[in-house]
Amino acid sequence: MTSTVYSLQPGHCTRCSVAFPADAAPFIVSETVARDYLDPSIPRIGRIATVKASAPVCEACLTDGERTWCTAEMVCEGCGDRKFVHPRDKKATCSTACWQRARRARIQRERPPLKCNVCATFFFPKRRADAKYCSNLCRQLAYRLRLG
């Protein structure tokens, strides 16, 4: 049995290798790809190891089946990338790193950093905008200093 093994290439269609235009929204489907690319530390022994992975493809390479479910457009709040995914897979961001980036940006927009009254470190308050201390440790220290 032979089947095509594709390689994931950042910014390219996994099936036809065409480069996506900068503003294109690729379709994220499940495809069999060479495992080597995903983890270069895995030694290649004879046959290429493969793995099912989420792979970006262009609209022309979509199968009819994929066209029916790969319909939810998502715009990542972190990196701004657009792509089409299964409605089930639609998220605000495309990765944990993007999620963190979006979260940091949101917090910074809403709340400017404050200076800790004890250690003078700038910090982003988690809840109260009038927080005075960067951590519980500094809060306790301030409490103790006031007592002594």
Ligand SMILES: [Zn+2]
């Ligand atoms: Zn393609």
Ligand SMILES: [Zn+2]
């Ligand atoms: Zn992203």
Ligand SMILES: [Zn+2]
């Ligand atoms: Zn502090």
